[in-house]
Amino acid sequence: MKNFSSTLIIFSILSILSSCGKILGGKKGEQENITTLRIIAVETTAGVSTIDTFEFSDPDGPGGNNPTRFDTLHLQAGKKYTVALQVLDYSKNPVVDLSPEIVEEGEEHQFFYLSNILGFNVTYSDQDSKGNPIGLNTEWNTPNVGNNGNLQVILKHQPRSKATAPGNINAGETDVDVTFPVIIQ
Amino acid sequence: MKNNPLIWGLFLFFPFFSVGQNVPNCKKNVVVLILDEHNREPLKKGSVRFKNQVYITQNQGQSLLPQVCLGDTLILSHLGCDPKTEVIHDLPDTLVFFLEHHAIELKTTEIIFKKRNWIQRSEFMPGKDPENLGRSFAQMLQQNAGASTLQTGANIEKPVLLGLTGNRVTYLQNGIRMESQSWGNEHAWETDPLTKQNIEILLGSRALWYGTDGIGGMINSLVIQPASSSKPWFFVHGQSQGRGGNVGVFVPFSTKMGLFSIQGTFKKLGDFSTPSYVLRNTGIEENSGSFSFLKQYENRRSLFLNFQIFNTETGILSWSHIGNLSDLRRTIDSNFIPQNEVFSYSIDRPRQNAQHQWIFGQWNDRKLQITFSRQYNYRSEYDKHNSFGMLGKNPQNEFGLAVNSFAVEKLKKWEGWGFRLDGRNISQDYGGKYFVPQFQGNVFGFSGERIFPEGKWRKTLVVRMENHSYHAIVTNLGKQPNLGAMGWGVGLNVKNESWRNAHLVFSTGRNWRFPGMNELFSNGLHHGTASIELGNMNLKPEVAYFVEGLLKKEMGKISFSSFSHFKTAFNFINLEPTGNYSLSVRGAFPVFHYTASNVVSWVQDFSVSKSDFFIPNLNAQIKSSIVRLKEWGSSSNLLGVPPLSVQAQLSYQKEWRGIVFKPMLKANYTSFPFWAPKNLEIGRLPEGYLLVDLGTNFFWKDWSGSFQMNNALNQNYFNYLDRLRYFAMAPGRNFSITLKKTIQ
Structure with a gap:
């Protein structure tokens, strides 16, 4: 019995010695994630500019709740749009704009635009330090007749594999992949 | 005072203090x-x-x-x-x-009869065989015990027993459960096999002694205990795959306080290679150490203390971390063969880091065995793409798990019964994006074992009750459920060692398994498979009924064994596709959820061996294994069940100028996975393949060593049980050499 009691005491000492406060020791890392893609399209006719904003937003990221906003792009036929993308993290308060980070890491990132609408053209108007396109800033030319279809906006992360212009959509992994419905009137 | 374990325990910290007496x-x-x-x-x-x-x-x-x-x-x-x-x-x-x-060095899949009448598939000693010294835990099990392994690339492996893995194959260390299994299959067991004295696979009734949930089986490793006969040794291992190796040292020593041992291992490997290309970012770095103390008292009483620490950093195949389903399909459709990849020792994103700490104490006398342990596991996972901004260096996922366990076993039989009472307190936390919840849980179990030694048929009965209670914090659902249940298992083992000059063992019983926290509450994106994984709070405990039998007969120099296992399981929890897609800013991901169904399984192993095959000391062995595991009424297996395998082996022993050589030639054929669920397959199923290994162990005075060539034919193949087979072939030929020196 004496041995048994002593053993219990030893184990109790071991237990106390081995107790580690918090399980993660206060590490609990956070990240900034892309939750929202915002398209700001500016069309200027006769010195008058029209600004349209379209958005896809899924604040809790992949899985969980459904996206809270998923807009259809309503564009005018036969127009030229100056377009800027904003990549946002809505899971943070205040909301974080990640677009400057993408510009900073421009040699590893490129946006690609794929559309099934005949006559709809996108041209890059920005570039990284090596002169290759990034695609945050673009110009869109819409066809002269009304049409419906899709526009797929893809952001690829391509460390060490980003190709020279016009780029290689098959390299790297996907950071953003949103297919917007498009109505051209 | 001499026999007071408290005093002796305290003496651990005062090594110069000693006690003597006149005799x-x-x-x-x-x-x-x-x-x-x-x-x-x-x-x-x-x-x-x-x-x-x-x-x-x-x-x-x-x-x-x-x-x-x-x-x-x-x-x-x-x-x-x-x-x-x-x-x-x-x-x-x-x-x-x-x-x-x-005698227990036999490194075959044949079932070894222990003094207790259990079906045990195998038992082996990690540090004894020189060829084992460079292997991971799962590789040792695969080579020595016939277990399959579920792999995630070259360095992450989990054992598969009876076609099952994950939560259904329990890993024990000195009878104490290691708890980090709830982190899913893409994580290896955080342990150094060289801290183990021997490793045994427990099936059927025997596994019930430690838990009701070992539906696939349990793997129990016994930590190295210093012995008076222990000798110091060190080893060096090098291999061509990864262009690295490992070194290890074991130092036992004794004082008047008791017996001590210190052990340490360091491992470093760079990128692996297929016969055609380098598998970029598949290196690994590990270091581990352990300390043991054994104090033996009169009347076979003893106090054993053990501390282990294990750290690993594991690279994940660079191009396997994909963004979404489109990336996965594009990779598969393109039949991607990487170009211009160069070998490197660096471990970049994606990668996993893991730490494991273990403190263990055991008091043992002829009547009672009392065990305490505390384990702490930490894991961080880094996706290929770091996050943006200031927080970019943080891991995407972090998990921390602390477990306090105790077990009291009554060794001296009471009315023929032995008893075990055990319990554990589990706390898990996470950081980064949500995938599995923060939770706390308590599990208590009580086992009883009764041996009926009378007659030719020796019978052993095991019964066990378990109570589980958990409190989970499911952040993404805003819920904090309390849940739990009580369950039971029972097993009966019957053995006859002299039935028509053969060994015959039957075992039957019932298992019960409470759902894992990941099965109940997981909710998030799995990058490795580009899928959303959803838990199911409505899952009920699994209940499985099994019957298994072993026949082993020796006829002169020929021995034959047959092992059959049948099982049916209710509420069997499985991860299946829902058929839906989840839309996110990264595209659409297929959604998988945990669901329950009734399954049936059948395992049949055969083994035939002949000693002095044509010439003295040449031994030949052929063995095969078939596993079926399927839902009732289905013709397909569940996902990830090992294909048919057949292995033929020749081994020889020859002494030459005082050096004992043990050369070996092994051919292992793995078939096309005929019964794989083709409707769940996103790529092409891998063809069957033949792997040839050859090599020799050698022993000379205090030196021992091994030279091995694995995949000697440099075979191109895809391993069905490798979760990264969609992205790359398995590694090619590997040369390895190991030298071990025992210091007398």
């Missing part, structure tokens, strides 16, 4: 007790040569010697053991000696 020079009668060094079982029919007389040990390993004096010499021997000479320095009533029993 007489001779004693009229002294009992010599010979035990197996590995499992502490008595060795009967051993011999003790003393003053030109030979004394044979009885059933309990004991023998009585007359008129023993200080300075007398004993020569101890036993069939299958190296003889050992001991000089008597002390004269207690009982002298305890340990012999190293080589």
